[in-house]
Amino acid sequence: MIPWRWGLIAVAAGLVPRLLLWTVSWSHPERAFYSDTYTYLKPALQLLQSGSYPADSTLRTPVYPLFIALTYGVFGASPSRLILVQMMLSAATVLGTLVLGCRLLPRRAAIAGALLMAFSLESITQPFAILSETLFTLLLLLSVIAWVRFTASGRTSSLLVSACWMGLAILCRPIALYFPVFLAGAWLLQQTHVMPTALKSIALYALVLVAIIAPWVWRNARSVGIATVSAMPTYNMLYFEAAAVEAREQQMSADAVRSRYDREVQDQLLGSGLENTEANRARVWTEMAVPILAAHPFELAWVHLKADGAGLLPDVATLTEILGWSTGRRGTLSILQRDGLVAAAKYYIGDRTWLVWVFIPFTLLLLFTYLTAIWGSWTLARSREWCALVVLLGPFLYFLVLPGPASVPRFRAPVAPYLTLLSGLGIHAVLERRQAMRERRHSAP
16 A cells, blocks of 8 residues: 555655745746757747647657746746646655555655655766756656566556556657567566566557657658668767767777767768768768777777666756855766776865865765665665566666666666665665664563
């Protein structure tokens, strides 16, 4: 049974820091804008102004621009109001974390996880940014909740609901495209006695998913010339994966390598007599990236996994930039990937050494969350609760390992519900052990 009273307490507690941060947007809405923000705003504003969606790019999938357009259409074209709506979605994610936890874990573990989610730094700061993470986190969580309900009850309605939410999540951030395969594969491994029925369920799930995604792929093939969900993975393959490999090989910054790639892409288009369209650029990106990555497989694995470490760091930089304590320093991510955390921190802080005192408490809280999440994962493995382990640990591994050199701390926001639930279980297991030890001492003669 879901403890709704505790859910309301967690939501109310989480709303306090979120709304306090939202007040900054009244006087400084520009702090919600990032370089990627405009790639979402452009189609949203065109949709509002002309009633048609832009047909010139596949790089951004449509769900988040449509969300912006809907919010602007209902509440007015105000960044502050958009941020407020995202704050409400973030609070709803806290409640969703509790619901998922109650379906998989002991009640106390679910409550602890929801409270940790309420105060997770990334879940507090990301709604301030006009970026897709907040909406994506909620869509993915709703899909996983429905999936867990299906695996427990076998209800086809829950399966269909999960597929619908997952389709929207993929069209919000295409990085989720292969996540359903991960979920379905893990579930099928447990269905040895009812495999034909299980396969039919997976086929139905896939059919619904394809029905949601296919119109967008068809639009891309017809309007842009690429039959894909998004050309962003191809872009990342060259400008992040290949750039990181070459930066390591040539002992130079990734930004310098990317600048060279820009020139080479233009030269190849001109040399081949190709029009400068996204479809042609995507082909050139692939032709340039594949030989580099194929020639350096071990370097690719190393730089990819090393760069994933950025996704594990506390996103204190976003908080300081929202509050105006820092304006950020271009190139920090490149230094982090090349020289490590200490060098990046020194570069970012500069002479603002007092920022260290902001970093420390959030770093300690995140470290505590990681340690208790590890203990929670071990508790599930030791109890052979494989379904719960896959559902909670799987998203953490999938969404933090996949980005590679593109990783930044905000990429951890979508996995915060699962991480905090694992942490809540770890806290619960520690308290259970202490209680058992206390009872043994009292019962000893």
